[in-house]
Amino acid sequence: YNIAVLAGDGIGPEVMAEANKVLDAIASRFSLTFNRNEYAVGGFAIDTQGEALPPATLAGCEAADAILFGSIGGPKWDTLPLEKRPERAALLTLRSHFDLFSNLRPAKIYPGLEALSPLRADIAASGVDVLVVRELTSGIYFGQPKGREGEGDDEFAYDTMRYTRAEIERIARSAFEAASRRNNKVTSVDKANVLVTSRLWREVTEEVAKDYPQVTLEHIYIDNATMQVMKNPAQFDVMLCSNLFGDIISDECAMMTGSMGLLASASMNSAGFGLYEPAGGSAPDIAGQGIANPIAQILSAAMMLRFSFDEAEAADAIERAVVATLEAKILTAELRMPGATGQAATTQNVGDAVV
Amino acid sequence: YNIAVLAGDGIGPEVMAEANKVLDAIASRFSLTFNRNEYAVGGFAIDTQGEALPPATLAGCEAADAILFGSIGGPKWDTLPLEKRPERAALLTLRSHFDLFSNLRPAKIYPGLEALSPLRADIAASGVDVLVVRELTSGIYFGQPKGREGEGDDEFAYDTMRYTRAEIERIARSAFEAASRRNNKVTSVDKANVLVTSRLWREVTEEVAKDYPQVTLEHIYIDNATMQVMKNPAQFDVMLCSNLFGDIISDECAMMTGSMGLLASASMNSAGFGLYEPAGGSAPDIAGQGIANPIAQILSAAMMLRFSFDEAEAADAIERAVVATLEAKILTAELRMPGATGQAATTQNVGDAVV
Numbered sequence: 160y161n162i163a164v165l166a167g168d169g170i171g172p173e174v175m176a177e178a179n180k181v182l183d184a185i186a187s188r189f190s191l192t193f194n195r196n197e198y199a200v201g202g203f204a205i206d207t208q209g210e211a212l213p214p215a216t217l218a219g220c221e222a223a224d225a226i227l228f229g230s231i232g233g234p235k236w237d238t239l240p241l242e243k244r245p246e247r248a249a250l251l252t253l254r255s256h257f258d259l260f261s262n263l264r265p266a267k268i269y270p271g272l273e274a275l276s277p278l279r280a281d282i283a284a285s286g287v288d289v290l291v292v293r294e295l296t297s298g299i300y301f302g303q304p305k306g307r308e309g310e311g312d313d314e315f316a317y318d319t320m321r322y323t324r325a326e327i328e329r330i331a332r333s334a335f336e337a338a339s340r341r342n343n344k345v346t347s348v349d350k351a352n353v354l355v356t357s358r359l360w361r362e363v364t365e366e367v368a369k370d371y372p373q374v375t376l377e378h379i380y381i382d383n384a385t386m387q388v389m390k391n392p393a394q395f396d397v398m399l400c401s402n403l404f405g406d407i408i409s410d411e412c413a414m415m416t417g418s419m420g421l422l423a424s425a426s427m428n429s430a431g432f433g434l435y436e437p438a439g440g441s442a443p444d445i446a447g448q449g450i451a452n453p454i455a456q457i458l459s460a461a462m463m464l465r466f467s468f469d470e471a472e473a474a475d476a477i478e479r480a481v482v483a484t485l486e487a488k489i490l491t492a493e494l495r496m497p498g499a500t501g502q503a504a505t506t507q508n509v510g511d512a513v514v
Numbered sequence: 515y516n517i518a519v520l521a522g523d524g525i526g527p528e529v530m531a532e533a534n535k536v537l538d539a540i541a542s543r544f545s546l547t548f549n550r551n552e553y554a555v556g557g558f559a560i561d562t563q564g565e566a567l568p569p570a571t572l573a574g575c576e577a578a579d580a581i582l583f584g585s586i587g588g589p590k591w592d593t594l595p596l597e598k599r600p601e602r603a604a605l606l607t608l609r610s611h612f613d614l615f616s617n618l619r620p621a622k623i624y625p626g627l628e629a630l631s632p633l634r635a636d637i638a639a640s641g642v643d644v645l646v647v648r649e650l651t652s653g654i655y656f657g658q659p660k661g662r663e664g665e666g667d668d669e670f671a672y673d674t675m676r677y678t679r680a681e682i683e684r685i686a687r688s689a690f691e692a693a694s695r696r697n698n699k700v701t702s703v704d705k706a707n708v709l710v711t712s713r714l715w716r717e718v719t720e721e722v723a724k725d726y727p728q729v730t731l732e733h734i735y736i737d738n739a740t741m742q743v744m745k746n747p748a749q750f751d752v753m754l755c756s757n758l759f760g761d762i763i764s765d766e767c768a769m770m771t772g773s774m775g776l777l778a779s780a781s782m783n784s785a786g787f788g789l790y791e792p793a794g795g796s797a798p799d800i801a802g803q804g805i806a807n808p809i810a811q812i813l814s815a816a817m818m819l820r821f822s823f824d825e826a827e828a829a830d831a832i833e834r835a836v837v838a839t840l841e842a843k844i845l846t847a848e849l850r851m852p853g854a855t856g857q858a859a860t861t862q863n864v865g866d867a868v869v
């Protein structure tokens with residue numbers, strides 16, 4: 160398998176090193192070959208090559224079977240014009256260029272780590288395991304027209320939220336397929352009492368549901384969804400969202416677990432090509448200290464094996480090793496309970512344990 | 515003062531009766547006169563007059579100094595076409611007709627009620643007191659064009675998010691004015707890394723901030739905001755939001771308190787005319803049983819006194835009476851701790867105690 164490795168900024172390179180060690184272990188255990196080529200991306204690419212997504216990086220991604228992505232951005236590049244910043248110029252461009260419409264963001268509270276959740280103890284212990292399926296290449300992120308016109312007080316700005324039937328159908332199928340492999344429930348998040356886009360979203364989702372009679376479909380308004388995620392997250396299995404609502408709900412779900420350093424994500428197109436990245440950011444405040452949690456990056460590699468390479472056994476092996484590492488309490492600082500004894504594990508310790 | 519009283523559906527009439535009792539007590543204590551006229555609205559108006567906002571109701575509101583609103587809607591009217599449903603036909607129409615652009619939604623965790631919050635005990639006890647200031651008459655709710663076109667797979671729907679400089683400026687001023695009377699901090703919520711509307715929002719907010727040197731202004735992305743509300747809500751004083759983001763964040767803030775039955779809201783125009791309503795809904799499941807919490811409705815009346823009638827002392831008196839009622843543990847069922855002894859208070863008991 161050919162992998163384009165884009166470690167990026169901040170903690171990206173450190174946690175990527177651990178994911179690479181885990182892939183080496185998988186290669187020998189399962190007799191697989193991973194050809195990995197590293198490319199510059201984000202702030203590092205701006206500093207060294209003048210742009211966040213250099214042509215060589217894009218070409219390298221095109222030649223690969225999947226992209227293993229670290230994280231990008233940081234205060235150093237925040238003063239650039241928006242279009243040049245790492246998040247826009249690299250991440251949104253990659254999503255759009257490769258038509259990575261299907262974004263899977265699992266969020267679960269691991270047994271033993273309930274106390275890290277910002278939710279009340281009984282809610283955190285109720286068995287929270289949500290998969291947010293977010294549409295990633297359309298909606299108000301990319302809808303045209305978008306712009307600014309007029310002068311003085313009458314100056315105005317506008318963005319267009321827009322979805323075609325075909326765009327809704329394919330992401331709805333992703334959600335129903337995922338629910339079929341999980342707990343057979345899809346909750347579709349919209350604002351159908353206000354948005355015309357949401358009404359079409361609801362209609363198409365209902366139609367797709369007919370092809371999955373074993374899966375239950377519910378609809379919820381985005382405002383109510385943010386309440387229910389807090390009050391009773393265990394009620395959700397798969398949450399199906401448009402681009403903007405998925406951005407909001409997936410972050411709320413990630414925070415609810417209290418352990419962002421454990422959360423991976425996949426962004427895929429219909430050919431199975433995908434970009435795999437941790438849910439957390441580049442965390443410049445702790446970069447270079449060897450204390451960042453590499454598990455989200457390691458689990459992103461596992462998602463890559465599962466979804467782009469169809470190597471479910473290898474992916475299972477990584478996920479089991481991660482659970483065993485957590486159970487053995489080999490934990491980086493941010494996962495330790497107040498008053499825990501002994502030393503926090505380093506980034507390397509955790510990588511070694513998973514290996 | 516002339517008040518149009520629109521009790522509406524579900525628990526609306528029961529809790530409105532208690533707010534009226536409190537207004538009677540205020541009238542005699544502060545030598546004020548409240549001329550109250552009741553009008554049909556919502557599902558009740560559909561059933562009795564064929565539409566959710568009959569002409570007589572709108573005329574009555576136009577003749578009044580303020581609208582005291584209960585709550586509307588319920589399963590009975592959910593099968594109507596969207597444009598005829600109570601929420602759209604009455605509430606969105608009233609907001610737009612009276613240009614009620616400034617929506618204030620306070621959310622606080624009352625001392626003694628921390629355990630009701632779905633947040634972890636230490637977070638719930640950290641002193642949470644947020645005011646969401648939401649723009650209510652523009653943005654993607656009302657932006658044109660909005661529609662549906664095309665056929666088959668290519669059929670598409672669209673909504674327009676749109677803000678003028680003047681619209682942003684006036685709601686930003688509401689937020690800074692409110693912060694000046696509170697803890698001098700405004701957190702403006704946007705998605706400026708993706709939306710052109712948000713970039714104008716940020717620019718105008720920065721300009722307005724110059725007129726309030728004592729107030730600190732921070733910007734936060736909506737996705738991060740949903741995380742921070744959960745992780746550390748005590749960091750917020752005033753949260754300034756567009757229509758859609760305010761819908762989402764204000765509901766998350768309301769849920770975070772765990773006591774929706776205590777939350778009031780104000781929706782005002784630039785002439786000081788306003789609509790005052792509880793944050794919770796019509797709660798058809800508990801309607802007619804005399805167990806609904808009237809405090810949100812009573813505090814809505816207090817906001818009316820403060821903002822539309824400039825009767826701050828009268829408003830203070832109501833708010834003190836509510837705190838005293840809570841401290842005396844005269845609580846409706848949903849506010850009682852698990853294992854509380856004695857009987858839950860009825861809707862009437864709570865109204866009497868506040869009186």
Ligand SMILES: CC(C)[C@H](C(=O)O)[C@@H](O)C(=O)O
Nearest residue numbers: 246247250251406707708737
């Ligand atoms: C960086 C930003 C543009 C991006 C988004 O809004 O999609 C991020 O928040 C995410 O969720 O991946």
Ligand SMILES: CC(C)[C@H](C(=O)O)[C@@H](O)C(=O)O
Nearest residue numbers: 352353382601602605606761
């Ligand atoms: C009923 C609905 C249209 C309304 C809104 O979205 O504004 C409600 O959620 C609110 O927040 O008042």
